[in-house]
Amino acid sequence: MEFIPQILFLIALTAAVLFFVKNVKRLRRNILLGKDVDRKDKKDIRFKKMMRVALGQSKMVKRPIAGILHIIVYVGFVIINIEVLEIIIDGIAGTHRVFSFLGPVYSFLIGSFEILAFLVLVSVIVFWIRRNMLNIKRFLSKELKGWPKNDANYILYFEVVLMLLFLTMNAADYQLQQNAYEGYVEAGAYPISSFIVPLFENMSNASLVILERSAWWAHILGIFIFLNYLYYSKHLHILLAFPNVYFSNIENQGKFKNLESVTNEVKLMMDPNADPFAEPENEGEEEVPEKFGASDATDLNWFQLLSAYTCTECGRCTSECPANQTGKKLSPRKIMMDTRDRLEEIGDNLNKNKGEFKDDGKQLLDDYISREELWACTTCNACVEACPIGIDPLSIIMDMRQYLVMEQSAAPAELNNAMTNIENNAAPWPYNQQDRLKWAEEGV
Amino acid sequence: MSEQIKVPTMAQYMAEGKKPEVLFWVGCAGSFDDRAKKITKAFVKLLHKAGVDFAVLGTEESCTGDPAKRAGNEFLFQMQAMTNIEVMNAYEIKKVVTTCPHCFNTIKNEYPELGGNYQVMHHTQFLKSLLNEGRLKVEGGKYKGKRITFHDPCYLGRANGEYEAPRDLLRKLEVELIEMKSCKSKGLCCGAGGAQMFKDAEKGDKEVNIHRTEQALETKPEVVAAGCPFCNTMMSDGVKNKEKEDTIEVLDVAEMIANAEEL
Numbered sequence: 001m002e003f004i005p006q007i008l009f010l011i012a013l014t015a016a017v018l019f020f021v022k023n024v025k026r027l028r029r030n031i032l033l034g035k036d037v038d039r040k041d042k043k044d045i046r047f048k049k050m051m052r053v054a055l056g057q058s059k060m061v062k063r064p065i066a067g068i069l070h071i072i073v074y075v076g077f078v079i080i081n082i083e084v085l086e087i088i089i090d091g092i093a094g095t096h097r098v099f100s101f102l103g104p105v106y107s108f109l110i111g112s113f114e115i116l117a118f119l120v121l122v123s124v125i126v127f128w129i130r131r132n133m134l135n136i137k138r139f140l141s142k143e144l145k146g147w148p149k150n151d152a153n154y155i156l157y158f159e160v161v162l163m164l165l166f167l168t169m170n171a172a173d174y175q176l177q178q179n180a181y182e183g184y185v186e187a188g189a190y191p192i193s194s195f196i197v198p199l200f201e202n203m204s205n206a207s208l209v210i211l212e213r214s215a216w217w218a219h220i221l222g223i224f225i226f227l228n229y230l231y232y233s234k235h236l237h238i239l240l241a242f243p244n245v246y247f248s249n250i251e252n253q254g255k256f257k258n259l260e261s262v263t264n265e266v267k268l269m270m271d272p273n274a275d276p277f278a279e280p281e282n283e284g285e286e287e288v289p290e291k292f293g294a295s296d297a298t299d300l301n302w303f304q305l306l307s308a309y310t311c312t313e314c315g316r317c318t319s320e321c322p323a324n325q326t327g328k329k330l331s332p333r334k335i336m337m338d339t340r341d342r343l344e345e346i347g348d349n350l351n352k353n354k355g356e357f358k359d360d361g362k363q364l365l366d367d368y369i370s371r372e373e374l375w376a377c378t379t380c381n382a383c384v385e386a387c388p389i390g391i392d393p394l395s396i397i398m399d400m401r402q403y404l405v406m407e408q409s410a411a412p413a414e415l416n417n418a419m420t421n422i423e424n425n426a427a428p429w430p431y432n433q434q435d436r437l438k439w440a441e442e443g444v
Numbered sequence: 445m446s447e448q449i450k451v452p453t454m455a456q457y458m459a460e461g462k463k464p465e466v467l468f469w470v471g472c473a474g475s476f477d478d479r480a481k482k483i484t485k486a487f488v489k490l491l492h493k494a495g496v497d498f499a500v501l502g503t504e505e506s507c508t509g510d511p512a513k514r515a516g517n518e519f520l521f522q523m524q525a526m527t528n529i530e531v532m533n534a535y536e537i538k539k540v541v542t543t544c545p546h547c548f549n550t551i552k553n554e555y556p557e558l559g560g561n562y563q564v565m566h567h568t569q570f571l572k573s574l575l576n577e578g579r580l581k582v583e584g585g586k587y588k589g590k591r592i593t594f595h596d597p598c599y600l601g602r603a604n605g606e607y608e609a610p611r612d613l614l615r616k617l618e619v620e621l622i623e624m625k626s627c628k629s630k631g632l633c634c635g636a637g638g639a640q641m642f643k644d645a646e647k648g649d650k651e652v653n654i655h656r657t658e659q660a661l662e663t664k665p666e667v668v669a670a671g672c673p674f675c676n677t678m679m680s681d682g683v684k685n686k687e688k689e690d691t692i693e694v695l696d697v698a699e700m701i702a703n704a705e706e707l
Binding site: 381386415436 | 448449451474485514515523552553605656
């Protein structure tokens with residue numbers, strides 16, 4: 001009988017880990033549906049950027065209020081997880097506060113966890129107020145209606161409950177320690193939960209044990225559930241922010257990638273020695289030319305897809321976007337959210353059809369992202385600059401524009417005029433190339 | 445100025461068996477747009493004054509392909525790029541300076557992979573280097589003590605991380621430099637980039653250039669300084685829209701230096 005809690009704990013732990021592994025596999029498979037892109041070079045630069053931007057949160061503090069609150073929650077989350085390690089060992093081994101032999105170090109650790117837990121609690125409440133009561137524009141956008149808004153609030157509620165359970169557990173434990181109840185050795189320091197203790201003053205030891213155990217179990221089960229909620233939530237960023245920053249663009253933001261397939265064709269066209277009537281190589285097999293640009297999520301590269309899962313919908317990109325600020329439909333955040341939603345839909349399709357995609361008559365373009373949104377972009381890079389974790393919504397907009405222009409010839413008419421001019425007279429306006437030096441002839 | 449400044453072409457230099465110190469890439473706006481031509485001329489005056497041995501491509505210059513690429517026409521972009529690279533490589537160009545941040549960005553970042561490797565400078569960077577080398581002197585003058593705000597071009601600032609060169613030049617003019625609330629890495633676009641210059645804006649509640657102009661006007665400037673011919677047009681239109689064109693000038697940093705020196 002005495003092993004029952006341990007067995008139950010092992011079952012819960014195994015279930016949580018297995019389910020999490022299943023989700024990670026699915027995540028990985030979906031991301032790898034994307035096209036290849038080389039983001040594995042310059043490892044030292046990438047690593048340093050990850051340390052600075054992801055671990056060091058350097059871009060978060062560009063907005064000081066949200067940034068500092070976020071750092072508190074983030075540091076709290078990382079450090080309090082040391083306590084989770086003890087909880088897991090206790091759960092498996094049937095021990096109680098297995099690290100308590102550390103003495104003063106243990107007291108310091110538990111004391112710090114408590115203070116952090118309190119700060120996290122305060123920050124999370126401020127986050128909730130900002131999100132739900134202060135009418136901050138980036139939290140009111142259309143794309144946040146419904147699930148994204150609920151998701152954000154669920155995460156905050158989860159964190160409040162977890163912190164309260166942690167403190168309740170400690171308070172009951174502390175009272176039991178003071179009562180010198182068997183099994184509760186005196187260990188730890190309780191700078192915060194000691195304020196809760198008076199609430200439990202008149203409780204019997206038996207009730208206190210029930211309270212302590214309930215809080216302990218609810219806390220760890222809550223963490224297991226939260227871990228597995230991540231995949232369905234915008235909260236995946238707590239894990240993916242690190243690889244996303246690592247693999248993010250490290251070149252000048254103004255450098256847009258050159259399409260290699262186009263380069264080869266253009267080179268051939270401009271090569272005076274090329275035989276225009278030459279038979280294509282690999283005779284016989286009709287080579288399907290690679291599609292230019294992107295009309296669906298799987299036409300994007302794996303980094304863009306990773307970013308779609310990484311985006312935590314903070315909306316800093318959208319609030320910096322000149323098109324969005326002036327009332328256009330474009331919202332870089334929505335571009336990322338749409339990409340993820342479509343990718344999930346493709347993933348579900350694969351799951352249902354034994355790994356084979358069955359045409360569903362839908363695509364990212366038009367069904368999720370409209371042309372109006374794509375053409376409103378000024379390519380100013382404000383969204384890219386604003387993202388605290390290296391997401392590049394602009395690259396997706398560009399890939400989709402390429403599809404529209406090169407596969408569909410569907411550019412707005414005025415742009416077609418400008419492009420025809422460039423083709424005919426080497427300038428976007430209808431001026432003769434022979435007049436390029438007229439300004440000098442007019443006299444300087 | 446009575447003396448006519450000669451603008452030599454690469455072809456002329458080649459015929460004489462000479463090579464210039466730097467190629468001045470004029471760009472489409474700088475060649476054809478009446479407002480932008482003034483910037484081109486102001487910059488040429490400064491090059492002349494500093495004794496820079498420069499040349500232009502003239503009729504051999506083509507659009508860099510920036511608007512085509514950003515509109516999604518990679519094919520047209522690369523056709524343009526390769527044509528330009530062929531011309532520049534034939535002249536063995538090593539160093540390029542341009543008054544257009546879009547040309548600057550494209551030649552600097554997107555040409556190398558296509559075989560065009562040059563040292564590329566924005567004209568504000570080049571002017572700053574002339575100053576540092578003592579070839580050009582800029583101090584005070586007409587704009588001393590005036591309230592000036594600088595509008596960062598996206599393709600100079602965020603795209604390439606250059607925020608200080610134009611500001612350093614303005615400081616040399618001893619202006620009172622006042623920053624807009626969104627400046628440098630948070631600078632708001634003028635609305636022209638990404639080929640928007642050549643099309644109508646999508647439906648919204650305001651034009652981007654009006655929004656940006658409002659931010660500029662908040663600083664109560666006497667001059668809005670710019671570093672891009674397209675920003676210049678957008679901001680000039682914005683100032684006109686606000687009926688402030690009689691009191692507020694929109695000028696390129698190069699024009700301001702040339703004016704200050706009364707060139």
